[in-house]
Amino acid sequence: MITPPSSTPFSYVLGLADDALVSAQRMGWWISRAPQLEEDLALANIGLDQLGQARNLLTYAGELEGAGRSEDDLAYLRDDRDFRNVWLVERPQTDFGVAMARLLVFSAWQAELYAALALGEDPTLAAIAGKAVKEVAYHLDHARRWVVRLGDGTEESHARMQVALEAEWPYVEELFGPVDGAVVDPVALRDAVLTTVESVLAEATLVVPQVAPARGGGRRGLHTEDLGYLLAEMQHLHRSHPGATW
Amino acid sequence: MTSIVGGGGAWKIAADIPDPELPVVTIADLGILRDVTEDDQGRVHVRITPTYSGCPAMETIRTDLIETLTAAGYRHVDVEFVLAPAWTTDWMSEEAKAKLRAYGVAPPGAGPVSVPLAVRCPQCGSLDTRESSRFGSTACKSLWVCRACREPFDHFKAI
Structure with a gap:
């Protein structure tokens, strides 16, 4: 079967790949640190799903670029200025409430994005997204349950969940920023994503934060300092031992 | 040969x-x-x-x-x-579901469903079970506990 050449830009697919990859790396931090063993498994599995999505997207990005870069080349041999992920996913999340607030926003966004890509005109993205959308439904459900449990829980869990939400909220808007050659217009996802998130917050008796958006710039390669540390850890083995295999 | x-x-x-x-x-x-x-x-x-x-x-x-x-x-x-069409537990044969049950893994129901349905304990057959974690030992399984026989078991999630 001959597939016609895609007009989808490398940079667009790379952005979506980097979102999933960096989020997966942050999820992995929770292994052995989550509040309970079941949560270790859950966050590891969610991270693994995201890593799988990232691998598929990076492989496709490499094909679009046409410079012979593999998924590993793209994941391990780029510096922070060459990453195109949003700021939402790159900052440390050492508070469980923050992790769940972020996962709620991120999975609600990925759910809408992948659902739209699955019906879109790029057949490769449609195949990747058609698979991912089913996985993300579980991620969103997991985040929703925790946000409701903590938000509508004790006085302390409610207060901490609200603080976590305030911490993440400045990074929501960047998800909807314009991207050159976007297959799915990011702005078009905004209403549906916010409707999902805000309905969960209402159920959790939490207040939608009123905070100014962060400057952002991840899609142009501008990042917080935190991404550099994340990449140092993620890329160290591969860069120190090129070609190493298990 | x-x-x-x-x-x-x-x-x-x-x-x-x-x-x-x-x-x-x-x-x-x-x-x-x-x-x-x-x-x-x-x-x-x-x-x-x-x-x-x-x-x-x-x-x-x-x-x-x-x-x-x-x-x-x-x-x-x-x-x-290949990624498309996306894999679904609906492709699992009835024979496969029977083998999983005998192995101690509760097979998936028709799916995917967002409302959790009762999952039968593969050990004792009771429907009095509860989900202890949506995510189990592998991505495709969730973790359950049977209230009747008190045994934990894996459930192959519908997707």
Whole structure:
């Protein structure tokens, strides 16, 4: 079967790949640190799903670029200025409430994005997204349950969940920023994503934060300092031992 | 040794390969094996699809396919990963579900469903069970506990 050449830009697919990859790396931090063993498994599995999505997207990005870069080349041999992920996913999340607030926003966004890509005109993205959308439904459900449990829980869990939400909220808007050659217009996802998130917050008796958006710039390669540390850890083995295999 | 090359037997050989994580079922039982084509030169092209995007068993399955088919006399074995149509637990055969149940893993119902349905305990058959974690030992399973026999068990999630 001959597939016609895609007009989808490398940079667009790379952005979506980097979102999933960096989020997966942050999820992995929770292994052995989550509040309970079941949560270790859950966050590891969610991270693994995201890593799988990232691998598929990076492989496709490499094909679009046409410079012979593999998924590993793209994941391990780029510096922070060459990453195109949003700021939402790159900052440390050492508070469980923050992790769940972020996962709620991120999975609600990925759910809408992948659902739209699955019906879109790029057949490769449609195949990747058609698979991912089913996985993300579980991620969103997991985040929703925790946000409701903590938000509508004790006085302390409610207060901490609200603080976590305030911490993440400045990074929501960047998800909807314009991207050159976007297959799915990011702005078009905004209403549906916010409707999902805000309905969960209402159920959790939490207040939608009123905070100014962060400057952002991840899609142009501008990042917080935190991404550099994340990449140092993620890329160290591969860069120190090129070609190493298990 | 009799060569079966060219006899159309590659599907049968590939279909008998056990899943690395759940060896009680084969990759054909699970619906992971999508397509096998062979020519009279002993070349085989196998298409497999992952259960989840990040399923770590795919590389093992690829290696198993190449080793098994090569040992059976095929000279060139090529394994392709395909994503569309997306894998679903609906592709799992009834035979596979029965094997999983006997192995102690509650098989998936018709899916996917967002409303959790009762899952029957594979140990004692009780429907008085509860989900203890939506995510289990692998991406494709969730963790359950039976209130009747008190045993924990894995459930293959509908997707």
